Each structure stands twice: as structure tokens, then as C-alpha cells.
Amino acid sequence: MATRVTFPFTQKQAFSALISLIETGEAKYESVSKNGDKAIVKPNLDILVDFLTYKVEQADKKSDAPRKPTAKQVAAVLMTDKLFDEMENGKAYSIADMILNFDCFKDKQISSQYVTSLLHNLINLKKVKRISEKGKVTFARIV
Numbered sequence: 001m002a003t004r005v006t007f008p009f010t011q012k013q014a015f016s017a018l019i020s021l022i023e024t025g026e027a028k029y030e031s032v033s034k035n036g037d038k039a040i041v042k043p044n045l046d047i048l049v050d051f052l053t054y055k056v057e058q059a060d061k062k063s064d065a066p067r068k069p070t071a072k073q074v075a076a077v078l079m080t081d082k083l084f085d086e087m088e089n090g091k092a093y094s095i096a097d098m099i100l101n102f103d104c105f106k107d108k109q110i111s112s113q114y115v116t117s118l119l120h121n122l123i124n125l126k127k128v129k130r131i132s133e134k135g136k137v138t139f140a141r142i143v
Helices: 011-024 045-064 071-086 095-101 112-124
Strands: 029-032 038-041 128-133 136-141
Touching: 011 029, 011 045, 071 112, 095 112, 095 136, 112 128, 112 136
Parallel strands: none
Antiparallel strands: 029 038, 128 136
């Protein structure tokens, strides 16, 4: 189990003290006691530095965490592969032709925007090229 780190202030108070330090040169925050009395507290700067260091470590752990692709992302990769397999070398297809004629899109409610996003993935992988002639856009497999 993860070790819980505690500080003598809340995150809101710590950030308020840091803002105060930047604005006025003096770290301070408002604290409300259990009986409702308000007081200005001047925290030790070393504790604020520890707080910031802890927050940076948390952000690093979160950003470095391995992430699995979502089910939609996995499905999109599979659909992209199927789309590429159905394209013939040397033949250009419009998006409407693909939706109507490709087996991977049969019996599915597929939008032209979805097919376009799949094609853009293939374009980025340099497997497909976009051809625009007289306002008609088609896509062709790169040999």
C-alpha cells in the first residue's frame, strides 16, 4: 500500500501560501480553526518546498504510468488493418465506395468521419495516399 504523506496544511492552503509568496514575498495563508476563528498562518518554507517536491513526484508517477489502449482504440486498429487489407494496389476509392463495398463495413453503422480517421491513420503510416482531382477526393494504397 502506498505511503500517505501528510502536511500541516491543506492543498488549498499550500497553494495560497505559494501565491502569497510570489505576490508579496511572504508565505502566508488563512486558516480557520474548529471553533470558527480565522488566523493568518506563516508556514515554514522548507515544508512548502517538500510539498511542491511531493506534487512533482506525483505528477511524474502519473505521467510515467503504463497505459493500455482502450477497447475503442483496439477496435480502431483492427478496423484500420481490415480496411487496408481490402484496398487493392493501384485502385483509388472514395469514402462512400468503401462504406458501401468493403466487407469490413458491412452490417455496421459506419460514418464517413470514422472512415476518414482510419484513413488518416494509414496516411500517417505512409500506407495510403490521398488523391484530390477536380474536387473529388479518393484514397489509394501505396505500392
